[in-house]
Amino acid sequence: MSDAANLTAILLTVKLATVVTILLLLIGTPIAWWLAHTRSWLKPPIEAIVALPIVLPPSVLGFYLLVAMGPNGPVGQFTQSLGLGTLPFTFTGLVVASLFYSLPFVVQPIQNAFAAINPGLLEAAATLRARPWDRFFTVALPLARPGFITATVLGFAHTVGEFGVVLMVGGNIPGQTRVVSVQIYDHVEAMEYGLAHELALILMGFSFVTLLVLYAFNRRVVAFGS
Amino acid sequence: MNGSANALSARFRHRYPAFSLDVDVRLPMRGVTALFGPSGSGKTTLLRLIAGLEKAADGQLTVGDAVWQDAGTFMPPHERPLGYVFQDARLFPHLDVRRNLEYGLQRIPAAARQVSLDEVVELLGIGPLMQRKPERLSGGERQRVAIARALAVSPRLLLLDEPLAALDQARKQEVLPYLERLHDSLEIPVLYVSHAIEEVARLADHLLLLEAGQVVAAGAPAELMARVDLPLAQGNEAGALIEATVSGHDEAYQLTEVTFSGGRLSLARQAAAIGQRVRVRVLARDVSLTLAPQTGTSIINILPARVVSIATTSPGQSVIGLDLGGTAVLARVTHKSVAALGLKPGLDVHAQIKGVAILK
Incomplete structure (x- = not known):
């Protein structure tokens, strides 16, 4: 083991978290919009499914994803039929697993932000000739901005901090699936406490600064809004 | 003059949880028409139906020569050439006054612009407020900006939903003169929802009385206010x-x-x-x-x-x-x-x- 391996793990983690956060903002926004506005009976079950990763042990989530994406699972059969092979123990598999794992941390802040918007403002925009998409982009999105910032930060940080799901689905392949949290685990197993310290400290510092900035920002938003 | 080209005819029938609305009216497309009635009489609902913000199960709406709603048509609100002023102003909190005013203006074709932003700003006396965010405006200022924003889209019909109801007496007296100026200097027909008889007496050219979702009477304000058989003659302000x-x-x-x-x-x-x-x-x-x-x-x-x-x-x-x-x-x-x-x-x-x- 060396610092080069640590660097590889850090770069991989940043890449994973970035890809997952961008995809989650794209997937999570329509889900959040739907949850914030629907009166369908489907809302509670969908909300419960989205929130599951918050309470489920990561190993349970990882186990089901591993089975589903494996050669005999429905997702695995589908990816094989497309000639893509199977997803477990690949970077793509890790991305897919992380999408589920971090979904609630992105959907919930955006949903709350959408729900807090006075629907009367969208009506006002309609009477000012704005079409539905126009109203969404020029009124709903700007007003939900604090929710999007919270969602981006939490989605990124939570993906950086995952361990159990990675171990189940991704395994431990350098440069492909060996993220920082797994690398730390390896260092400890190998009694390389110095190298473990290095990464643990970076992760600790990153998480603290992220949350600090987020809470400071939210306080400012609340102070302005009131 | 063709009568239908200068009239708004609306027929709406819809059951709401609390009451049902059943109106069939013909309103002039000039001057100020007041929709007057007690709370819950359906006057705001009627205005929202005309704007397309609500959809009646059974409705027919023709404004001038244009069909806005009938059995097979429902023109969405953003396609209706109207201006709407809400009781609670509804200015966009993330935009300053200027950008609130420009929001609608930018969304109409240049050929449809009949008033300039400067004219509207002048008419409502909001020049000094242009750089402010809505949160830094008083209630009366907010309502004046909301009226200006609605006028900036050069509407063919202006809908005002109790624009003074949320204001205290002093603020009402601040905004009322602007509404009168509007009445005197613009050609745009106005539908004005109110439950304050004094506003109706000051502003209305035509009056529509509503009660429990039905039209009780329609006509000239002076005529209706003097009729002993109408609810208008009942109150202390009769x-x-x-x-x-x-x-x-x-x-x-x-x-x-x-x-x-x-x-x-x-x-x-x-x-x-x-x-x-x-x-x-x-x-x-x-x-x-x-x-x-x-x-x-x-x-x-x-x-x-x-x-x-x-x-x-x-x-x-x-x-x-x-x-x-x-x-x-x-x-x-x-x-x-x-x-x-x-x-x-x-x-x-x-x-x-x-x-x-x-x-x-």
């Missing part, structure tokens, strides 16, 4: 609306004299010019009746009148419809007085008018 002309000033006693078809009325000195048309309001509770003209009274306005109609408003109280040389006026008297004076339609009396308010 009274007649008189179109009059300023005919003289009495500098010694600081009085202004106005002339109308029923005679002359004196009131406290006004800043109005001689010859100016004014609206005068005479409340029913300020009018008393005598059989012979009184002398030795402090009341200076005593005019001959004829009893036209009588209705009971509350236990022991009647409202009397009077004809003053062609102008209708109401008087509130007790049942006891009706009996004592032998009041009945056709009887000639004298109306003693204690209070006269000039509206504009």
Whole structure:
């Protein structure tokens, strides 16, 4: 083991978290919009499914994803039929697993932000000739901005901090699936406490600064809004 | 002139959880039409249906020559050439006043622009507010910006939903003159929802009375306000609306004299010019009746009148419809007085008018 391996793990983690956060903002926004506005009976079950990763042990989530994406699972059969092979123990598999794992941390802040918007403002925009998409982009999105910032930060940080799901689905392949949290685990197993310290400290510092900035920002938003 | 090109005809039938609305009206596409009624009478719902913010199960709406809704058509609100001012202003909190005003303006084709931003800003007197965020505006300023924003889209029809209801008395008096300016300087037809009779008396050219989701009466405000059979004649604020002309000033006693078809009325000195048309309001509770003209009274306005109609408003109280040389006026008297004076339609009396308010 060396610092080069640590660097590889850090770069991989940043890449994973970035890809997952961008995809989650794209997937999570329509889900959040739907949850914030629907009166369908489907809302509670969908909300419960989205929130599951918050309470489920990561190993349970990882186990089901591993089975589903494996050669005999429905997702695995589908990816094989497309000639893509199977997803477990690949970077793509890790991305897919992380999408589920971090979904609630992105959907919930955006949903709350959408729900807090006075629907009367969208009506006002309609009477000012704005079409539905126009109203969404020029009124709903700007007003939900604090929710999007919270969602981006939490989605990124939570993906950086995952361990159990990675171990189940991704395994431990350098440069492909060996993220920082797994690398730390390896260092400890190998009694390389110095190298473990290095990464643990970076992760600790990153998480603290992220949350600090987020809470400071939210306080400012609340102070302005009131 | 083709009548339908200058009218709005609306027929809506819809059941809501709390009440059902059933209206079939034809409104003029000029001047200010007030939709008046108590809370829950359906006046705001009717306005929202006209704007397309709500959709009636059974509806037909034609504005001028354009069909906005019928069995097979529903034009969405963003395609309707209207301006809407909400009771709570609904300015976009993330945009300053200028960008709030530009929001609608930018979304209409240049060819459809009939008013410039500068004109609208000037009309509503909001020039000094342009850089401010809505959170730093007073209630009255917000409402003026909201009116300007609605006008900036050059609407063919302006809908105002109780724009003064959320304001205190002082703020109301701040915004009302701007609404009157609007009335005097723009050609845009206005539908004005209100439950304040004073606003209706000041602004309306046409009046639609609603109650429990139904149209009770429609017509000229002065006519409807003088009818004893309508709910308007029931309340404490019941009274007649008189179109009059300023005919003289009495500098010694600081009085202004106005002339109308029923005679002359004196009131406290006004800043109005001689010859100016004014609206005068005479409340029913300020009018008393005598059989012979009184002398030795402090009341200076005593005019001959004829009893036209009588209705009971509350236990022991009647409202009397009077004809003053062609102008209708109401008087509130007790049942006891009706009996004592032998009041009945056709009887000639004298109306003693204690209070006269000039509206504009």
